[in-house]
Amino acid sequence: MLNQAYNIKLDAVGKIDIRDNVFIGYGAIILPNVTISSNVIVAAGAVVTNDVAEGDIVAGVPARPIGRVEDLVKKLQAQTQRLPWADLINSREGGFDPAIEPQLVDLRVSHFYGNTPTSTVARSAA
Secondary structure, eight states, X not given: OHHHHHTXXXXXXXXXXXXXXXXXXXXXEEOSSEEEOSSEEEOTTOEEOSOBOTXXXXXXXXXXXXXXXXXXXXHXXXXXXXXXXXXXXXXXXXXXXXXXXXXXXXXXXXHHXXXXXXXXXXXXXX
């Protein structure tokens, strides 16, 4: 639009530097000349116009810090320990263990819906 309106040739580019262990939500826009440090969460739809410090959670237009990843981790750890299946979560290797996943699904379905999960019925019929 500016090229046509002012009959000039413009170009706006710049480096975007995204460091390790960064989550960028759906539809977020990172503008040129921005560095997103390590261990950062960028919320869906955020427009990042300035550098993001390590460990920040940013959201909004323009993106502003709304929290710290370490605080979110502590909150989620506490929530996980209150779940009836916390012992299974703590016993698994890594973030996903296919050996215990069917049992976790059964416990979750039973907890939230109060009925017998389909996977239990299918296994008992086999």
